[in-house]
Amino acid sequence: MRQFKLPFGILIGPEIQVFYDGPLNEQENAMLIGRIKFEKDSKDGEEFVSLFSKESFSHDALHGFAAEFLKKNHQKTKIEELVKRITSDDFQDQTKELIKQHLIQEIDSEVIDAALEKVKIEIRSLYIPDTADYQVKLREKAVEQRQASRESGRDYSKFDVTINGKSKVKLNKRDSMHFVISESVYFGISPEDLMNLTGRKAWIWVNKVCHSKQEFELEEIRNVKIYDSTRWSNEDDALLIYEGKTYAFTNQQGKETYDLVNKIFHQYPDLKGKIKKKES
Structure with a gap:
């Protein structure tokens, strides 16, 4: 041309x-x-x-x-x-500040701050780009992610996991680990026994049955000096109840996920568990 x-x-x-x-x-x-x-x-x-x-x-x-x-x-x-811009972390922080300014005339500032610490504000995008361009960008992003993984050492592995007759595919490390931990507890294996494999630092708990994150966070949380809600699987449907206590498992998973899951399956063969690493 x-x-x-x-x-x-x-x-x-x-x-x-x-x-x-x-x-x-x-x-x-x-x-x-x-x-x-x-x-x-x-x-x-x-x-x-x-x-x-x-x-x-x-x-x-x-x-x-x-x-x-x-x-x-x-x-x-x-x-x-x-x-x-709207879905960025900075904008979500600004949203919390706007909420505080809206309430400040009727509620004490410390109360608002304490309440906002127990609230997660998440703005998600519903915008879907043009299909052709979107597919091209997805492919480019996948290539960049694989390259970044190789250069930085970060692990973006996906896994297919089967346990107790239930199967889930293409789970990331966090979801794979929680699926195995939660199904193990439902099967009757105590969190205390699982701690022998995962380490105690991977768990927090309260000495009460709680059915929601809000209820859980109002209690005295054990086994952690400073509680950071973003580092635990503590959503309502992720909490684990066993013998009068409510547990939350860490969501900070690394490259050891595959080996740790296999250790659990080896220790408890009745789980009939299998994990398969998916190719990138």
């Missing part, structure tokens, strides 16, 4: 791709502005024929098509940037 100084280019392969390299393009390389699949009654195909057929060809219409795409693409980029 640049060799012949053309603003538009067409590549025909498994699909038709339209490229733009005119004055509105601020990128270094030509920009892909259209994909047309070979499908019957395709509206994109009809528009392509209208733009490039000899009978209806118009430079103004073609440049208008490019301008409209660039406008939408710019808006999409702005939306993605804003969604990323």
Whole structure:
């Protein structure tokens, strides 16, 4: 395109791709502005024929098509940037501060701070990018993650786990470990016995039956000097009740997860447990 100084280019392969390299393009390389699949009654195909057929060809219409795409693409980029900003940790901290300012006139500041410490505010994105671009980004992210894993030594392994006849697939280290621990307790193995394999530091508990995180955190939490709620599997459905006590298991799992799960399965063969590491 640049060799012949053309603003538009067409590549025909498994699909038709339209490229733009005119004055509105601020990128270094030509920009892909259209994909047309070979499908019957395709509206994109009809528009392509209208733009490039000899009978209806118009430079103004073609440049208008490019301008409209660039406008939408710019808006999409702005939306993605804003969604990323809104879902950031900093923005969630600001949300807590806004809540505090809203309540400060009627409730004591220390009470608000104490209440907010027991509240998790999570803003999640419901934004779904264009399918084609999204799939490309997912593949790029996966490649970058694997490369980062190799360079940093971080482990992004996934596991298929079977225990007590229940199976779950593609679990991360945290979910794999909690699945095994919780099923072991449900099977009747005491947390005290499991501590012989996991270590005592992997557990906290209260001397009461609790059915919610809120109830759990109101009690005196044992086996930890400073309680950091983010480091424990302490959601309502993750708490483990055994003989009048309520336990929470650590969510800080490392490369030892696979070996530790196998140690538990070896120690308690009646669990009929298996763990298989998935290829990245």
